[in-house]
Amino acid sequence: MGQALTFDPVSLPEEAEALRGDVRRFVAETLGNEHRRNSDFGASHDPDFSRALGARGWIGMTWPSRYGGGERSFFERYVVTEELLAAGAPVGAHWIADRQSGPLLLRYGTEEQREFFLPRIVRGECFFSIGMSEPDSGSDLASVRTTATRVDGGWVVNGTKLWSSGAHRNHYMITLVRTEPQGENRHAGLSQLIVDLRDSEGLTVRPIANLAGDAEFNEVVFEDCFVPENRLVGEPGNGWAQVTSELGYERSGPERFLSAFRVFVELVREIGPEPTEHQAAVLGRFAAHMMTLRKMSISVAGMLQSNRNPVVEAALVKELGNNFERELPEIARLVAPASASALFRRTLEDTILHAPSFTIRGGTREILRGMIARGLGLR
């Protein structure tokens, strides 16, 4: 049988399960019983909540203690993350820093960068945005045209980044730039710079309203924007490898199938204790999908824990998970009782309005399927 796409049986160890109750109590105490939207990590910005989480040691959980990290396992991080998402907690402010910017700096950053940024991230005081896409570079990321030219003491950046969530209120953005003109190898000559979003000259951040009316993502324009030498991440020219490893962290987590979870919860509330056979089957189908996705996602956490690089497996979990979270509200609306409450309607409508982004952000469905096809040896 094929070996390319196997998901080893992995279950969460005791010490990870033990965190679950702590997180539930923390969320109940911190947020009370107010209505929760889905924990959309692009939209739920709450710096106070992030700082409180940091104080509990639940940001940078797997990082070394010398940078303030908790030296916990990926499984422990998994439990905290999924509990927060399921509860609809506002995790958006610190999300990118915790999930990918911090791990990127740990792997490729200078000692000075680690000592400066990581403890701040861990305390829930330092938030990051992603600076990858551009007006003419979406799925074809290697075609980015934003340039960084070497000058005395650093780099001068020119160009435009797009869809950078939270750039209007976060502190930093890790920005993919071309440091050498594009040659034969289009993956060569790319680098990553940490741009200070709050204190850089020649930088303009313009929020772009999305179809739900939120202003979450942004256009970030660089006009001769100076970035000091010590803000280069890794080696100049190594940007493609770095960005690829960053995307690996981005793709397999529980946020890839829990984006519509609150609709599931509210649908169960509306249907009540005595479902029709059809309603019961719909709810059971959601459960069967979610429980299977969760096992696959935990299996990927196990691969990360063993220092493997599960790029294709992560793409597969994201692809299956995104399809599930897009399908969920579409089916929920058809089986909800006609008498459904305003609360249910609001949760459903909010999810329907955000659902188009689920299969685009972090790699479109089509790009992910292409990666899986490559994993199968088809290309």
Place this chain on the structure above:
Amino acid sequence: MNETTRMVEEAAERLLREHCTKELVDAAEAGTFPEALWRQLEEMGLPLAAAPEAAGGTALPLADALGLLRLAGAHALPLPLADSLLANAWLGAAGLPLPGGPLAVALPGSGDTLRAERQGDALVLSGTVRGVSFAPWARTVVLACESTPGEAVLALAAPEELLLDAGRNLAGEPTAAVGCTRLAIDAGRWTAAGCGLGTLRAQLALSRAVLISGAMQSILDLSTSYALERRQFGRPIAAFQAVQQQLAVLAGEAAAALRAADGALEALAAGDADDEIAVAKARAGEAAGRGAEIAHQVHGAMGFTHEHRLHHRTRRLWAWRDEHGHEAEWQARLGRRICAAGPDALWAVLTHSA
């Protein structure tokens, strides 16, 4: 998986690769019982893999033994290994002498009427069960039903005493409706199972989920190989994005079916598998339908011929997803449990962390 299981698995893989050929499966579908292959399975101890040593079995943990069925699914084995393996485990655990030979299990699903009552030392059975897999080839039929609510009994009967209406399932495997009216089974030919009928049925359903997971991997392998070999417009069809995208979806369904079935086996080994078996049968059953559709689309007209071996797998996928409860039945069971627990316990139910 323990070391014995690994050795058995390797030997079984070699045996099936060599002997469970296209010709053998075709002949079985034409009505010939593949006796030599059955004898080889017996020599390898597979039908008794989960039966106790005292009964002549290998005494593998039930979850490990059921895991071997992935191979049966991948090779489209046209023999009642799943049901024989389970029935021997149940009979052996209950202390009844094992009847030997291929076994069929007649366990009533919704719409079936088989029931039992005790009369002195004997058990008296009446009613029918439809679509009993491999009953026409079975040496003994194991009837499973309840005598009192919550307590299953297992009774042995010869097919001649029971067979009503023989037919074939979608895969061309022999099946039959089984029935009797006040059939008395003497002591020594029946036993209490030591659990409810639902537990036995769940294990049968799990066996089908595992078979599906094996066949899904096989149709994925067949489809990727075919896409790389078959040339149209001057290049392999694997070069077309439309084909690549479909195969990526098939890979996702295969991986989900495998993870769901494995998850239920892990839960069975740990002791509480009720929810996980429902998840496995529901998810694998859904994967079977989508996966078979894509595999056929990729194979084009070639895969629609009787000559190609793809249909040995896809027709079994279509049969297995219905056996012992189709997707909706197991989904509804999960759904009712979710509704009973209520919205604020949903997450705890899904994560087993109440």
